Amino acid sequence: MRRGIAASALVAALAVTLAACGSSGSSGGSAPAAGASVDPSTVSGSVTYWDTSDAKAEAPTYQAVIADFEKKYPNIKVNYVNVPFGDAQNKVKNAFSTGSGAPDVIRSEIAWTPELAADHYLLPLDGTSALVSADDFLPNPVAATKYDGKTYAVPQVTDTMALFYNKKMFAAAGIATPPKSIDELKTDSAQIKQKLGKTGFYLRGDDPYWSLSFLYGEGGDLVDANSKTVTVDNAAGVKAFSTIKDLVDSGAAKTSVTDGWANMMSDFQSGNVAMMINGPWSLATINSGGGEFTDKSNLGIAVVPAGSVTQAAPQGGQSYAIYAGSKNTAASQVFVQYMASPEAQAKIFQGTGALPTRKSVWAEPAIADTDEAKFFKDAIDKAHQRPWIPEGGTLFDPLKTEYTAMLSGKESPQTAAKNTGDAYRKNLGWK
């Protein structure tokens, strides 16, 4: 990946001179002062877009929106590439660090944005045509697009997690309302097992993102970015780990540390479990997969069960970000502007159930009146912000190792929490 020293020095010298020119390289050569100053219809070029949405359930909707875009702007050609989410972060970094084969626009998981921005890979978007009516976006998704005072991404969809439940199974077990706390979840699970012979709850065991609501519920968090302190192994963290372990040990929940997603979705869909915690991104699969939810109204959605301190689920979502080295910045900005526009967001919501990030879209009756929107509007406004730090990439890998070690009985909750904390201190250099 390293090039010749002479060439590097030359390019470095160029970079210094060009840095003053700023990074907004529109094809006309004049930097747009404000979003409205470039007439999008005059822009031409091609945009390579890396999408990480589910290739089967979600991607067709995005491709349809892109087709609309190409119809509206015939001078801009979009090269759509679907990259599996699991490989994407690595692929994006490889492409961005060398510039070869790099996409112009990516779908950035919101936690990637600060890391990619700190690595100088992303184009600042303040005042460009990518970011129009910026104050129309919900404040929570916007929080994750900022780094060092600048905006590096435009929110695409937002999400948080909720308790999904099977209404028919609840009725058959004689349960009237979904559980509000983890204790109630345990009693309901016991009742479901007794009446229906099924496990009540599926806990996803191979991805620790699914454990965050339990951690927040005990008043804990992974780290405290303000005071630069690791908090995952404090008393609240240990309590959360023990609560999760107890759910599985007591038989209230089943789990798998290798095939969590596939087993969870198939068990929920086929009525083998009555409850799971999941995000709106799973709606597309649930609604299209038949089984217990051929009748859509059988799906109940409720707030995640509360821990002993509070009731909270993590802030998630996806954004559009533009590569700083893109040769097609003007076209990319027009593309992002369109993809984040109210009409595109409405279409994406209708096609996939992924939640919009614009206040104006939430205000539309066709969207506001759906059950998902009614439920999730409140949830996403209260979602628990994750630490938006460049080092975000160091948080999940150690947690995953310890989380699966604990769930498989290899480690105690105390050891798992402590090992995670130790790994964070080593990686972040925090106390």
Next chain:
Amino acid sequence: MAAVDTTTGRPGAPAAGGDTPARGPRRAAGTPAGRLRLALSKHWYAWTLVAPVAIVIAVIVGYPLVQGIYLSTTNANDQNSEKQIGQFLHIPATYKSVGLGNYTDILFGANTTFWARLGWTVSWTVACVGISFLIGLALAIMLNRQVRFRALYRTLLILPWAVPAFVSTFSWRFIMNHDRGFLNHALQALGLPAVDWLNDPSIAQISVIIVNIWLSFPFVMVAVLGGLQSIPAELYEAAEMDGATPWQKFWYITLPALRPVSSTVILLSTIWTFNMFPVIFLLTNGGPGDSTQLLVTYAYNKAFTGMRQFGESSAWGVIILLILVVFAVFYRRSLRKQGEVW
């Protein structure tokens, strides 16, 4: 012989009438420079033929190796590595040398997982190589006899090897799924309890070994079969004349005759298994916890997940390389002691 000081190889007093001291093959043959000259003048065409290969290998193996060793002494990661963003923005590398810091951290650091990883990697290698060798040997001996449908058996037994490893591994992942996998359905149909193939730390270790054996025994079988067919039949006939038992024939003829093949097979399998990536990565991804994480998959995780630590990962890579080099050297030496030359 006075022209060159043969102990140091330096030219001594000028040779009579000559300004090139080491002239002529006979006179200079004893010095390193002279030997090189001799080799060059005698075998220049061979050197010319070899040169392109040597250069290509130096570039594609040597350069990354040297680069990796260099990186292993730095704190290089995503943030401080060199970047070429677009055409004009170049960010030079800002990582610093940490000397042998990565190595001491890996080997003796406070929370080191190296020794546990090494222990599991060695047990995994020994179990996989040992069992797949025994299975391959047994099958090869069976297939070497005249049995009906021999060609069919051979084809079927080579199949696991012919299918790409990632395809087989994914199939095994489905087969071993706790709730929906074939294995547990079969066990339950027989009235046996389901086994948590991939979710229990110790059973997961056994599962990955089973899958790897399934993938690797055909190679042993094919190689040993080749070795078996090269053993002259007269040896067995002579042994029969002497009244040898089948066991004696196996022990005193077959095994010694197979030694060149089996020693190569074991060396290769050991190196492959030690560094076997797809089986672990696709079947358990190192889990549950890190119970099936090999040295090589751990090094991969360091280099390619989350915030990528190139320096630390390179140090893991160099350590893995050193372990294998030491193993290969000792293995060769022990074979040579037994009279084996290869």
